[in-house]
Amino acid sequence: MEELQLEKLLLGLDSSRTSCVVDPIYESEEVVVDYTFAVEYEGPPVTYEIPRAVPIDIKKIPVASIVKPTALCDKFQLPVVQPIFAPESLSKAHSAELAVLVSDSHVSPTSVIDFEHRSGDSSNCVLFSEEISSSSTLGFLNSQDQSCELLSDAIDDSGVLELSNGHECSRELSCRISSSDTLGISNGNDQSGEFGNSEILEFSKEQKLEILDNTSGRDWESNASALSSRLLSSDSLSFKAENCGNLSARHVKRPSVASFWDGSTSNTVHEESSPVESSVLLRRGGSETKTKKGSCYRCLKGNRFTEKEACVVCDAKYCSNCVLRSMGSMPEGRKCVSCIGFPIDESKRTNLGKCSRMLKRLLSELEIQQIMKAEKLCETNQLQPEHVYVNGHQLCQEELDSLQSCPNPPAKLKPGRYWYDKVSGLWGKEGHKPCKIISPHMNVGGPIMATASNGNTKVFINNREIAKVELRMLQLAGVQCAGNPHFWVNEDGSYQEEGQKNIKGNLWSKPGMKLLCTFLSLPIPSKIANPAAEEMSYLVGGAIPDYLEKRMLQKILLVGCDGSGTSTIFKQAKILYKTDPFSDEERENIKLVIQSNVYRYLGILLEGREHFEEEILNNTRNEKLLDQSVDTGPSDEGHDKHIYSIGPRLKAFSDWLLKVMLSGNLETIFPAATREYAPLVEELWKDSAIQATFSRRSELKMLPNIASYFLERIVDISRIDYEPSSLDILYAEGITSSNGLTCMDFSFPHDGDTDTADQLESMLRYQLIRVHARGLGENCKWLEMFEDVRIAIFCVGLSDYDEFCNDGSGAPTNKMLASRRLFESIICHPIFEQVDFLLILNKFDLLEKKIEQVPLNRCEWFDDFNPVISRYRPNNSSGSNNASLAQQAFHYIAVKFKRHFFSLTGRKLYVSPVNAMDPNTVDEALRYAKEVQKWDEERAYFSISESIYSTELSSDS
Numbered sequence: 027m028e029e030l031q032l033e034k035l036l037l038g039l040d041s042s043r044t045s046c047v048v049d050p051i052y053e054s055e056e057v058v059v060d061y062t063f064a065v066e067y068e069g070p071p072v073t074y075e076i077p078r079a080v081p082i083d084i085k086k087i088p089v090a091s092i093v094k095p096t097a098l099c100d101k102f103q104l105p106v107v108q109p110i111f112a113p114e115s116l117s118k119a120h121s122a123e124l125a126v127l128v129s130d131s132h133v134s135p136t137s138v139i140d141f142e143h144r145s146g147d148s149s150n151c152v153l154f155s156e157e158i159s160s161s162s163t164l165g166f167l168n169s170q171d172q173s174c175e176l177l178s179d180a181i182d183d184s185g186v187l188e189l190s191n192g193h194e195c196s197r198e199l200s201c202r203i204s205s206s207d208t209l210g211i212s213n214g215n216d217q218s219g220e221f222g223n224s225e226i227l228e229f230s231k232e233q234k235l236e237i238l239d240n241t242s243g244r245d246w247e248s249n250a251s252a253l254s255s256r257l258l259s260s261d262s263l264s265f266k267a268e269n270c271g272n273l274s275a276r277h278v279k280r281p282s283v284a285s286f287w288d289g290s291t292s293n294t295v296h297e298e299s300s301p302v303e304s305s306v307l308l309r310r311g312g313s314e315t316k317t318k319k320g321s322c323y324r325c326l327k328g329n330r331f332t333e334k335e336a337c338v339v340c341d342a343k344y345c346s347n348c349v350l351r352s353m354g355s356m357p358e359g360r361k362c363v364s365c366i367g368f369p370i371d372e373s374k375r376t377n378l379g380k381c382s383r384m385l386k387r388l389l390s391e392l393e394i395q396q397i398m399k400a401e402k403l404c405e406t407n408q409l410q411p412e413h414v415y416v417n418g419h420q421l422c423q424e425e426l427d428s429l430q431s432c433p434n435p436p437a438k439l440k441p442g443r444y445w446y447d448k449v450s451g452l453w454g455k456e457g458h459k460p461c462k463i464i465s466p467h468m469n470v471g472g473p474i475m476a477t478a479s480n481g482n483t484k485v486f487i488n489n490r491e492i493a494k495v496e497l498r499m500l501q502l503a504g505v506q507c508a509g510n511p512h513f514w515v516n517e518d519g520s521y522q523e524e525g526q527k528n529i530k531g532n533l534w535s536k537p538g539m540k541l542l543c544t545f546l547s548l549p550i551p552s553k554i555a556n557p558a559a560e561e562m563s564y565l566v567g568g569a570i571p572d573y574l575e576k577r578m579l580q581k582i583l584l585v586g587c588d589g590s591g592t593s594t595i596f597k598q599a600k601i602l603y604k605t606d607p608f609s610d611e612e613r614e615n616i617k618l619v620i621q622s623n624v625y626r627y628l629g630i631l632l633e634g635r636e637h638f639e640e641e642i643l644n645n646t647r648n649e650k651l652l653d654q655s656v657d658t659g660p661s662d663e664g665h666d667k668h669i670y671s672i673g674p675r676l677k678a679f680s681d682w683l684l685k686v687m688l689s690g691n692l693e694t695i696f697p698a699a700t701r702e703y704a705p706l707v708e709e710l711w712k713d714s715a716i717q718a719t720f721s722r723r724s725e726l727k728m729l730p731n732i733a734s735y736f737l738e739r740i741v742d743i744s745r746i747d748y749e750p751s752s753l754d755i756l757y758a759e760g761i762t763s764s765n766g767l768t769c770m771d772f773s774f775p776h777d778g779d780t781d782t783a784d785q786l787e788s789m790l791r792y793q794l795i796r797v798h799a800r801g802l803g804e805n806c807k808w809l810e811m812f813e814d815v816r817i818a819i820f821c822v823g824l825s826d827y828d829e830f831c832n833d834g835s836g837a838p839t840n841k842m843l844a845s846r847r848l849f850e851s852i853i854c855h856p857i858f859e860q861v862d863f864l865l866i867l868n869k870f871d872l873l874e875k876k877i878e879q880v881p882l883n884r885c886e887w888f889d890d891f892n893p894v895i896s897r898y899r900p901n902n903s904s905g906s907n908n909a910s911l912a913q914q915a916f917h918y919i920a921v922k923f924k925r926h927f928f929s930l931t932g933r934k935l936y937v938s939p940v941n942a943m944d945p946n947t948v949d950e951a952l953r954y955a956k957e958v959q960k961w962d963e964e965r966a967y968f969s970i971s972e973s974i975y976s977t978e979l980s981s982d983s
């Protein structure tokens with residue numbers, strides 16, 4: 027019956043009409059077919075020859091020889107391509123397009139691809155065959171068809187078409203095949219030349235389809251035999267199994283190849299970062315339709331914003347309509363049915379067992395629990411021992427087990443090559459410095475090699491030549507390293523030189539070791555790193571749950587341009603979370619800093635006074651000149667009193683102070699001279715001239731905002747027994763450590779009612795590391811130090827938009843733009859590829875004041891700020907919906923940064939408004955950072971629904 031229909035179709039073909047079209051889109055279980063029949067011609071006889079399509083005689087289609095199972099890897103079967111017999115006359119039907127549809131469920135006799143010989147034990151091949159059969163096509167070559175171009179487009183120079191996702195691709199391919207009416211088998215001289223030259227269509231997953239090219243002619247017979255002989259030769263298996271563990275490697279995308287998203291790393295379901303923007307053109311119903319990237323792999327509908335679930339093996343992504351059909355009951359978690367039994371893509375390991383919102387909607391809680399449990403625990407999804415090498419030896423299951431179950435296992439073990447110093451417990455990636463200290467004395471892997479960490483220092487620890495950074499650590503810790511010593515370091519950190527009996531000391535108990543190692547990104551024993559771990563293990567009865575252990579010390583990086591407020595936020599955090607935020611020693615140092623600061627402010631004030639005095643004198647002089655021209659009385663020039671004049675004693679002090687400031691010696695002379703000058707300072711401050719100057723402080727550009735706070739207390743501060751309050755410390759400028767890096771460990775105190783989860787959470791330790799932009803060095807090269815940071819906070823001063831700084835380029839730069847530049851170089855640093863970013867928009871209080879006076883578009887980046895201005899200013903009115911101008915500006919700036927961040931990283935930026943002077947806002951921001959990071963996992967799935975353009979920000983915005 028199908029044969030008949032076919033014949034009819036062919037006869038009815040008109041050269042200018044496409045008579046039969048296949049819709050390759052799977053609308054439902056059945057495939058939609060859309061036939062268009064040519065109308066019978068009834069006009070007068072024509073003089074020219076009518077093009078004619080000749081039907082295929084199915085019986086004349088030669089059958090390729092059967093592949094001998096023995097010639098092939100017995101795990102896989104070969105779908106065999108049966109070439110089509112092409113009658114001579116067919117060539118005349120030049121542009122005839124024909125596609126015959128076969129049903130989804132079985133292989134039709136008209137199918138060009140025969141799957142008779144598959145035995146059906148491998149699900150891959152079964153699926154593959156289904157896919158092909160469902161869209162398999164009987165077609166003739168049409169070299170003018172642009173879909174041929176497409177095929178050739180999809181093939182790179184090497185002639186290899188590499189598609190990323192097994193059966194999805196096969197579907198794509200077959201769709202394309204159906205539309206371009208060619209299996210690529212016969213191809214004479216058309217423009218798909220590249221394709222013509224290509225011999226292999228490579229399926230990235232488990233199948234390789236080899237399609238032969240026949241440039242010489244249409245000798246189907248010989249073609250067929252060539253094909254089958256190719257298929258038979260075992261070295262060019264047409265469908266070949268490959269090492270599945272190597273999956274991701276073959277998912278590597280070539281830019282010019284195919285337009286399938288490989289998704290090899292990203293586990294977020296949206297695909298905006300896909301490198302290839304081109305979309306696949308499918309011929310559908312005679313018209314061209316774009317299949318957008320990011321559409322569902324099964325129904326091909328939707329776009330990159332459609333919520334999808336990805337297969338943990340091949341990364342095929344399915345929309346909510348298709349996911350259950352494609353994944354079935356998920357006995358091994360989220361895998362396409364065809365991927366069951368295959369090991370997962372290692373880049374997805376961290377996502378195992380973390381359910382998406384989509385599945386939560388589709389399935390019951392119980393089902394989800396089972397699926398997630400299976401996904402995490404089933405045998406196939408476990409790390410395979412043969413993928414882990416330790417000291418050059420491939421592990422066996424037993425070794426892997428002991429490695430993973432020891433009290434102090436390597437964190438997030440992935441396939442790879444590692445070294446392990448069994449004596450000290452030092453552990454690292456082959457060729458790299460140590461990254462962790464794990465449990466020692468395990469019988470795992472071979473003996474350590476001297477070259478394990480690729481050191482070239484000639485200094486050895488337990489037979490391993492150590493890396494430069496380790497040597498640096500030893501030197502800074504005061505270990506004698508002259509004469510290329512060989513050290514013997516025990517698990518407890520005690521060390522001795524090889525061949526000597528006496529213990530020279532203990533590495534881990536050296537003062538400052540913890541900080542040192544943190545800075546150098548070297549591991550320290552977990553006991554020292556997290557004393558809390560002990561308490562914790564006590565609390566939870568021995569074993570620390572994995573997820574808690576990993577979270578034990580979470581590093582938060584705080585960075586921003588100079589003056590953005592990182593220092594204030596850091597201090598605020600100290601005051602917030604530490605019972606004793608500053609030690610006596612620290613307070614003593616801070617006191618000196620504050621005292622010299624206040625003298626500097628005073629100096630600026632005195633300078634201002636001179637300026638104002640001069641101004642007044644000039645004015646009076648001019649007035650006098652005018653007066654003189656009118657009446658000619660004598661004048662007592664220069665002797666008149668005015669509000670800015672001071673007595674000679676104070677004047678002498680003022681002159682001296684300004685001289686000292688000018689010479690740059692203020693810091694060396696001052697705090698020390700404080701005692702001596704305290705009475706003078708008091709006198710000076712109370713002087714009306716100084717007070718008059720102080721009232722015009724806004725005109726003194728050199729005087730920082732914070733100066734008034736200290737100047738108002740100058741009498742107290744200059745006293746010898748002055749003790750800075752916490753607020754003084756908070757407001758004080760210049761309390762930064764010499765290396766531009768300060769860090770503090772803390773945990774968020776829990777409040778009120780305490781359940782166990784709360785208690786546990788409050789035990790999680792965080793480390794806030796504040797680093798100076800200057801401290802990052804050229805091109806932020808020191809960022810490398812922060813490779814284990816979990817979240818980075820970037821701080822920007824909201825009031826910076828009309829301020830300028832000197833960034834070394836000569837001309838003054840707008841501070842906001844300078845911030846943006848630093849922001850760019852930090853977020854794009856490879857070390858932060860996986861790190862979440864929280865933007866703190868600080869100095870909200872200053873923005874509120876400034877925006878009333880200075881328009882936001884003073885900064886060129888904000889030139890399209892169009893605030894909605896209400897005529898009825900909702901001053902503190904709670905009834906109004908109108909956001910204040912400052913709030914609008916904040917939102918606007920936040921969105922600017924979010925978009926910028928997204929355009930550079932394809933990820934979402936979190937934003938928090940802060941007034942660093944207000945502890946609550948700092949607390950909120952830091953807790954927000956904690957939440958962001960805590961829900962790291964969950965977020966991966968719903969980042970799509972919360973679009974980047976959402977202005978919905980954190981907390982109090």
Ligand SMILES: Nc1nc2c(ncn2[C@@H]2O[C@H](COP(=O)(O)OP(=O)(O)OP(=O)(O)O)[C@@H](O)[C@H]2O)c(=O)[nH]1
Pocket residue numbers: 586587588589590591592593594595730731732756757758759760761762868869870871872940941942943
């Ligand atoms: N009014 C107000 N002032 C702030 C705020 N944050 C910081 N400041 C002030 O802005 C100035 C610069 O802040 P710092 O914390 O020193 O900023 P930093 O430059 O990142 O850090 P250091 O260079 O180490 O000082 C200081 O005088 C702070 O007191 C804020 O939210 N509101």
Ligand SMILES: [Ca+2]
Pocket residue numbers: 588589590593759760
């Ligand atoms: Ca500063």
